[in-house]
Amino acid sequence: MVAIVRKAWRQLTSMRTALVLLFLLAVAAVPGSLLPQRGVAIEKVNDYLKNNPGAGPWLDRFYFFDVYSSPWFAAIYLLLFTSLVGCILPRLRTQAEALFRPLPDAPARPERLPVSRTFDGTAEDFAARLKKARYRVAIRDGAVSAEKGYLRETGNLLFHSALIVLLVGVALGSWYGWHGNRLIVAGPDGEFCNTLQQYDEYGLGARVGASDLPEFCVRLDSFKASYLDSGQPLSFTANVGYLDGAKEGTHRLKVNEPLRLNGANVYLLANGYAPILEYTDKFGRKLTTTVPFLNSDPMLTSSGVAVFPDANLDPATGKREYGQQIGFQGVYLPTKPADPSVGRSAFPTEKDPALMLVAYRGDLGLDNGIPSSVYSLKQSQIDSGRLKPVGEPHMLVPGGEPWKLDDGTTVRFLGTKSWVAVSVRHDPGEPIMLTGAVLLLAGLLPSLAIRRRRVFYRDGQVGALAKNEYPGLGAELDQLLRDKDASEVRV
């Protein structure tokens, strides 16, 4: 039994196994770049499943939409890391021993080594030269043994240990990290405070609870974007105000300049327009709403809905006739195209804005408790006839004439506010990852560039050999022998 375990362990930690596992790791990573991934874009996964009812569920069963958190991917890298640990532990010991073990005696005839020269000087003289060249040197019985280049193996071990540090950093991030996405409309009413309920979408690490989120609030004061004439964006700047604990401040939030708060960072992801609509109901009451519209193209053609569930309530009784709720489905064009039939914005800034509205009256279907999208009306209500279109679609301009519906009620388009979508993130693994990455590179360079070599001297004969491939050994030896000043230095 022990023999079998021992054999399996030796097999696992062998270089061949490690190579196979490395190759498997590379192959296993491929499907994640070709198929949509839940961790990257969940909506694309849902689209894929909808469009491929045959293969989709099967792929899903084998974690092909969660490749990097799948058991088979984890199996490969965990085996690889086990193999890695099994490989470096004995090497750590060997290296520690090598640093303290006395150097071997010089061979009887150093000139037989792969590289050899002659030196007409004493052993002490030669040893001094070696010491100046930072060799580890020992003189015994008039012969010199010297060795250099331990940093190669040290660097190699550091590189591989750094990989383990990276794994720890990833694990810590997935346990204690969290993130959330949120759309913030400009102005004090749009202020967002860091609680789970306020997020449109979020993900918490395995060891994070809702109460662990730090307290802060963020508000969008203004947003500015600039574009080329072609519509290619040049810059996005969101001026935000924040309250972080007791500290208040403002920040220019840009794509590469996140807002770093205590315990979380805020990143700018997207931006758009939120039209402001004012509806005057049968009883003359004015209801106003600001609704963010989502954009569907780089010219910011945006669409969304404005609903007035409290419209047409009788102020005297507080009741409403059934079917008197009102909602609008709209498309907002920041710049109207020259050809009105195009229906898409011609430029992303508000050069010639227009809002196309379709009015619906009836039962919005909001009271049955089923959650629904805030960016579209309930299709089931429209299909069943409980929500009916009113009149023809209508185009409004900001601050322009109101649209009078058939029942005498009116709707006005007052203008727009900007919105930004932000991602709020916290990952305590980051400092560890950075440390690991620095150690990785610090170990990699000497492990590739340095060669371990030994030099021996006996009776005027000098011989050298390198443990690793080292075509420059002869040249190094020549340099060592040529250097006249070195002999004057006695250490």
Add this chain to the structure above:
Amino acid sequence: MSGLSDSLLPVAILVYTLAMLGYAVEYAFSSSRGAPSRQLVTVGAGGPPSRTTEAEPRNRAALGGKIALVLTWLGAAAHLGTIVTRGIAAERMPLGNMYEFVVFGCFVAIASWLGIVTRRPNLRHLGLYATLVVVLLLGIAATTLFTPVGPLVPALDSYWLAIHVTAASISSGVFLIGFVPAVLFLIRNKYERLTAGVPEREVYLKFPVSLGAKLPRSEVLERLTFRIHVFAFPIWTFAGISGAIWAEAAWGRYWGWDPKEVWLFISWVVYAGYLHARATPSVRRTTAIWIAIIGWVTMLVNLFGINFMVEGLHSYAGL
């Protein structure tokens, strides 16, 4: 300035192509380098052995090679001019889209090649293959990838562009040059196996193994491949690390399995596999070289496959 940049690139391609011709002349008229003794026998057996007829084409060949080397330097100067004038025209690092990335990467490839030849002049005739791959890639850049000069999109507007993209481009260029001796090793290795102990006239060699006659010994090519990859690998590692630091600032996470990141990881793992295989005595050198070639294939997939076919956060190709 942008007009100058756009017209300098065809000049560079043309000069490289002429250099390629020069190398081809050297290649065709030179005696075989790898196995000089065998070649002498062949010449002696093929016609009347006369000193003059043998020496003359050899001189002509060397002249062709020397001219080709000068042309490569001139081409590199025009190439550098393309990059610099484009940077001046755009008022930024000329690494903002796929066209600029490929042009810069090819320049790194040629520069590394010139560096290698300066240190080891006896490899000069391999410039044929080095210029061939660069001319091919630059041709693709000039015809299908070309994007007019423009400012950066906001996501790229960061000093990390100069660090991350430069590192990625430099290591890509060096890996490209490493791919050349890797392939030549396979040809030469096959050639050596087929001709070992057999008089050359008795072996019928098909293309491309027949090219092996004029290649350096397989050990030389193998060692060259290894040293180039050893140089490129840490730069590629640094490209990944700097990319992760930038991604943290731009997208809020250091790693997110974006398709480009996935393929950086795949190439890194494959090249790490090559370095490990090379260091393991029980793994044959041919196997190790094949891993290096697969590494270059993954680099190409990342550059063309991912940019053209998959949408991700790194979709800056400008196509």
